[in-house]
Structures are given as structure tokens and as C-alpha cells.
Amino acid sequence: MEFTWTTEDEAFRKALAEFLDEEMAGLDLRPGGGPGADDHVELSKRFTRVMAERRWLTPNWPSEYGGGDATAWQHIIMSEELWKRGEPRGPQYMNVNWIGPAIMAFGTEEQKAYHLSRISAGDVIWCQGFSEPEAGTDLAGLKTTAVRDGDHFVINGQKIWTSYANNAEFSFFLARTDPTAERHDGISIFLMPMDLPGIEVRDIPAFVGQHIFHEVFLSDVRIPASALLGEENRGWPIIRDVLAHERVGAPKYARATYVLDRVAETAEAQGRLDDPQVLQALGTGLAACEAARLLAYTSIDERAKGMRPSGIAYAARAAMVQADRAVATAAQVVLGADVLAHDALATDQMFTAFTAGVATGTYEVQLELISRLILKLPRTK
Template sequence: MGEAATVLRGELRSLVKEQIPPDFLGAFTDDPADLEVAQSFSRLLAERGLLCAAWPEEFGGRGASVWEQTAVREEMWAHHEPRGAQYMGVNWVGPTIMRHGTEEQQRKHLPPIARGEVIWCQGFSEPDAGSDLASLRTSARRDGDGWLVSGQKIWTSYATMAQWCFLLVRTSREERKQQGLTVFLLPMSDPGIEVRPIRAMLGPHHLNEVFFDGVRATEADVLGTVGDGWRVVQEVLAFERVGIARYARCERLLMAAPEVLGDRWETLPAELRGRWTRMLIHSRRARLLAYQVLSLQSSGRVAPADAAVYRIAVTRLDQESAAVLSEIATFAAADDEPDRRFRRAVEDHWKYAHAATVASGSIEMQRILLARSLLASA
């Protein structure tokens, strides 16, 4: 990654140690203080030019390399994402607006993201259009010089706290279902938008239903070209799937296990320690796959199939490492504070690992996407 990324990584670790409580497990727990910790930390990163380090300076970044931004992603996810929901705006909403937005949209939306002042949610999945996203039914119909948006989205993370929604809707019926889709950037404060939380084991704020009842949108709210939303979203998903450095948390927890257990590590079954070693290898394989995709993206190529390869590998890593770590955690002491923190962190990882199967596109759809790519190139 280079010396600059190494120095940055050290700076980030110092900031996390100084600013984040040692038992922090993410912003979206039952304790509202955890969300405020994340929001405050995001503002601190923004003040230091670290929240959107790789963004151009005119958009609020500092023009850092993609590898420095990768170091930020890795350190944040390894430490239970102390940026909270900000990663969504940083990783893919902002870059997509840079690529497809008008100058007015860029001036309006990018500086607040770079300052850590705004939270975005993603209006993609629907009750009958999850993995098959192009089958969505939420629509926008022409009304004078604007549009009226109606329909329902589901599994929408952070919708209860978001100020803006990156929304994919159908604006026309075409021969292919991937055609006639359009992206709108809509304020969540519109009275025609209703959010209903869905309780889940991941905690509050993560999953929601969102209903749109005649929400008025204008041409200024359209991102890109009307009817060309599918191409925009394919780029979005490629950035999103590699933007979360899930392997970094796996590796950090795996490396913490021998340190936490100390002398007890040698009493673990040899078979369990062998599986632990295999998970470390898999975490580093996932890291290299992520770097390959990032290299392609930084050269201007967005490759959904390459992102799918990474997504398959990191999802399997998530789940298999969670199983190994859960077994290791049973050897942790019940009355020791570092052991207790380790067990809680492993439990949190286990929860996310199960959700990873369907988040950002199910693992089955990633395999189909990869297979189609291989057949097309054969």
C-alpha cells in the first residue's frame, strides 16, 4: 500500500484508541450514545480530511490515493465501523454523484457528506424485488414538469435517521425489465414518505420498510439520465460490495484470539487451531481480491463480475470465521474484562455474518452474475 497508507493507518488507530470506547460495537445498538459517538467521530475525521480522504479537494476531500482510502475502510470496519452510517455516503453515494451528477447536485450533496453532516439510505429492494432488483414496482409517473413517486421499499438500512434517499424506481415499461429505471435523490423529510422499522437481531435502525405516497420529484432530483438507472446502479453495487472491508474485522478478531486466551490457547484442540489458521489465510485471500477490484476501479473500470468474486469470498469468510471464533470464544473466561469484550465482539460478528448472505445482493445472485460473465467471455 505504500508509506503514506501505513502512516495513515497508525493515525487512525490512535484516533480510535483516543475517541472510541473500548467496548464499542457499532453505532446502531439499543444505546443512543453509540450513535452519537459515531457522529462525533465522523465529524472529527472530516475536520482532519480523513472521512473522504480520496475525494478531490473541490468536493471536500484531500486527493489521497485509493490505497489510503482503503486503509481508512479497513481500520474503520476492523474497529466496528465508528463512522456509523457515514460509510454509505463516503463509499458509493458520493462517488456516484461525482460520476453522474450535475454540477448543481455535486454542489448540493457532496460537501455535507464530506463534512459528516448527512446520512443517506438506499431505496433498492422491494417485497417482490430483492435479488431480482430489476423486477421492482415502485414507480414515478409524469405529472406536469415533475414526477409523482409511489411504492414500497424494504430492508432499507438507516431510513429512520437518514436525511436523503438514493432511490431506484421505474419510470417506463420497456421490453427488458432492466430498461426504464431511473435514480432519484429524494429528501426523507417529504411528508409523503413513511418509515416503519423492522426489528431484527442486528439491532435498531438497520432494517426498515419505506412507503412513498405520491412524493413529488423534479428533474433536478434525477441522477444521470431518465431510464438509465440500471447502468448507474450496476456501478453502485460494484463499489458497495467492495467498499466494506469485512475481511479486516475477521482478521482482527482472529489475531486477537491467541492474545486474549494467552496460555489457554495451547489447550485448544489442534483441529480448532487448524481451522483458525485456515481462516487467517482466507481473510488475506479476500483482502487481495478486494485490492484487485480496487485497482480496476481506480483505473476507471467498474467490473461487476470481479466484485462478485470478492463478494463470494468475503461472505464465506464472514460465516466460516464466525463459526470458528464462536468455538474459540467458549474458552474465554467469564469473569475477565478483555475476555468478555472478545466474546461480545465475536457474537456481534456472528450476527453480521448471517446477514451477509443476502446483504448487497444474495450470494446465489453473485454466483449467477459470475457464471454469466464467464460464459460471455468463453
């Protein structure tokens, strides 16, 4: 693996950084109280439309789907530059990273034509309908059912922790279509419009963002069979790859490194760079960020070579959790009680550190997967 950037990659990063610095000057990144608020979603749409005009929203997608034919590396450059500036795409990072690619790989021509054009135009909010009250880490234990009725399915059940469900137009939705099959075999994916009759969305109040989490209740929701993504009952292999893309697609180490630099500047201004406690916190943060970056690059290298994601994606994700936590600790050591009031990025960093070990599969489970898939240790009971 080659660790230097090409001249084209460096030129891409420079042009993008100049554009973002200009577009984001003075931008409030937590309008309306942050993720989930209507104003935050408006910011996401406004910003992504400007990026889409330059084909920078989906740079690595093929041009026929509104992309810029760029490489997997330019995609990660774009994500790094956005994350370190506070991720103005908001929920739409999911569309670009894994929802669109899953539709591109497994969708019908009609699904591709409709959904990919809207995603690459920055025109649509999606949510992820995975977790249920008794199926989070153990996602294959999901109980929501979809029963065939002619050319429709009828869905009943409940989802929980669904970010952005209040403003989403579609859900990338999992349901059990064969309750008699082995649990991984009977699951299907639906590209589900969120305005179907029988869907009720309720807020779960949370300090990370007032309207970010939701419960979604589904009673006798009739959805056309044409909304199935891929084959009926064969959703699990798609979900496995989707989760691997989700884990490395958000380069949280970029924001963590940026925040760490600002924290180090504050420590320097306070004359505390010879304080061993401060130095240890900053050094631990930097080492964790670098480890996360290099592990993420190893995983992206697989993607750039057209390989399926290996266990390294889990190591990258675990390292990103460690980086988020180490930088939050450094911020606390240097900023003390002011940490939550410092600025939007430091605030987000603290919230991220609180939730990092849970979102997209828990930290402990990533360790379990690393032990089996990379270290080849026996499965724990």
C-alpha cells in the first residue's frame, strides 16, 4: 500500500478545501439545536445542492448517476475535508456513503434512475430503519414483519433510535419476510417512503440533538413489492457490506484531529505545553487519530481495488471510537468545565465521544469481530 497522495488527489483536496472555506465561512453548524432539527436538515439540503452542482457530492459515482467519475480515494478526501469542518451534509452523508452504492449495486433500473438522481442532486433525506427494541447489536434478531399480499407487502413492527426519521422522505428499511427461515436468511430490504399510511414517528428526547432519535411504529403499512431492494429474503449479505461501508465511510478521525489541533493551540496559549498531564492527553489523542486514519485507509484500499470489505473495517471503526474518546479526554484536560461551551466542533466532539461506542454497532462487538475475523480466535459463548 502506497501512503502518499497523487498530484491529482492533492489538487482535488486543495480545490475542495478552498471551496469549503469560502462556502462555510460563518456557517452555524448546529442551527435549531443541531442534528435532527428542521433548520439543520435545511442546512444539509442547501449545502449539498451547492456541492452537487459541482459534482462534488458524489464525486466517485459514475457520471451516468450524477457522479464525477473520481476515485475511492477522492471520495475519502472529500469526506475528510467535510468532517473536519463539522460535516455540513448532515444526514446526507449516509446517502452518499452506503445507501446510494447499495442501490447502485442491487437496485432495479427504475430504482437506480429515481433514487440515485435524487441523492446525487442533494435533494433527499433518508433514514436507516435497522435497530429495534430487541435487535441492535444482534441485528439479525429483528422482528418487524413484511407479509406478502399480491403485489404488496404488509409491514408491522417497530424501529428505534432512527436518526432523522422526522424529516426523512425514505427509509432504508429491514423487515423479516420469512419467519420460518434461519434468522439471517429471511430478511429483506425495502426502499420505504416514510409517508405511507400506518407509519407513526415519535421523538426520543436526547442531549445530542433535540430531534435526532425516534421510534417508528408500523401498523399494516402497505408497500408495493417494487420497493424491495435485491431479492426477497436475501437482504443479509447486502446489509453486511453496507455496514462495513458505513463503519469506515465517516472519517471521524478527521474531525477528531482537527479538534485536537485546536485544543493543542489553546493549551499553548495557556502556557501549559510543559504540563505532563496535558502532553500525555494530547499525545494519546494524536496517536489514536493516526491509528484510526491508517486503518481506515487500509480498508479504503480494499474498496479502491474492487475487493469486498474485510475484517479490517471493524478494526478501523474500533480505532475511530478510541480516537473520538481520546480527543474528548484531551479536550476535557485542557478546557475543563468549558469544554461543552467552547465551540460547535468541541461540543460535537464531546457528544460524539459519548455515543461513539454505540452507533453503527457497539465498540465491544467490534472487538469481538476483530478477535474472530482478524486474530482468528474462537467465538466467545
